[in-house]
Amino acid sequence: QQDDHMSSLKTDLLKTSGTFNVLVGVTGSVAALKLPLLVSQLLELSGVDVRVVTTEHAKHFYNSAEVSVKIYSDEDEWELWKQRSDPVLHIELRRWADLLVIAPLDANSLGKIASGICDNLLTCVVRAWDTSRPLLFCPAMNTAMWLHPITAQQVSRLKEFGYVEIPCVAKKLVCGDEGKGAMAEVSTIVSLVKEYLQKPDESSLEA
Numbered sequence: 613q614q615d616d617h618m619s620s621l622k623t624d625l626l627k628t629s630g631t632f633n634v635l636v637g638v639t640g641s642v643a644a645l646k647l648p649l650l651v652s653q654l655l656e657l658s659g660v661d662v663r664v665v666t667t668e669h670a671k672h673f674y675n676s677a678e679v680s681v682k683i684y685s686d687e688d689e690w691e692l693w694k695q696r697s698d699p700v701l702h703i704e705l706r707r708w709a710d711l712l713v714i715a716p717l718d719a720n721s722l723g724k725i726a727s728g729i730c731d732n733l734l735t736c737v738v739r740a741w742d743t744s745r746p747l748l749f750c751p752a753m754n755t756a757m758w759l760h761p762i763t764a765q766q767v768s769r770l771k772e773f774g775y776v777e778i779p780c781v782a783k784k785l786v787c788g789d790e791g792k793g794a795m796a797e798v799s800t801i802v803s804l805v806k807e808y809l810q811k812p813d814e815s816s817l818e819a
């Protein structure tokens with residue numbers, strides 16, 4: 613059972629040359645209900661492969677049966693790593709991904725990332741992220757949370773790290789409030805990811 617976990621990880625995170633590997637991070641904003649739509653639209657991009665890393669809170673908002681790719685969560689880290697020779701999932705994921713897009717990025721995970729907290733699979737991937745690869749983030753939270761002064765501080769901190777903000781939009785939110793805090797439209801997110809698809813040709817990078 614342990615072995616088939618290992619082998620499925622190995623096959624699941626094999627890098628096939630010519631494929632652009634997009635890792636989607638999803639956190640506990642109600643906007644996570646858009647995950648199935650986001651994944652299916654990303655899969656329509658030519659040469660793109662997609663995996664998902666979810667937080668526990670995010671699981672409340674989407675139906676994983678509607679997501680056609682592997683969704684990694686915290687327990688997968690511990691299923692896989694039993695002894696020192698076993699692979700470390702958050703490191704395997706950072707190696708696999710050519711781009712990370714966190715959609716939605718909730719207020720809690722924004723705060724964790726801004727201060728370097730890495731207490732789950734997703735924040736560990738971010739904490740270990742190779743900033744030569746694009747990291748896009750899509751804030752999504754209630755307007756009152758968005759307007760709290762710490763939000764702007766933390767968003768600018770992430771931009772200092774070199775991460776790219778896909779700004780939230782003003783909408784009538786699910787809780788009835790009207791204002792900023794809604795996640796960017798899925799079509800906006802997908803078109804921004806598309807701009808990174810011209811992966812630098814590795815051969816030109818080799819000495």
Ligand SMILES: CC(C)(CO)[C@@H](O)C(=O)NCCC(=O)N/C=C\S
Nearest residue numbers: 641642643753754785786787794795
């Ligand atoms: C859910 C969706 C996408 C429907 O259009 C939109 O309302 C949104 O992005 N909300 C995210 C903001 C949020 O987390 N609100 C939490 C409390 S109001």
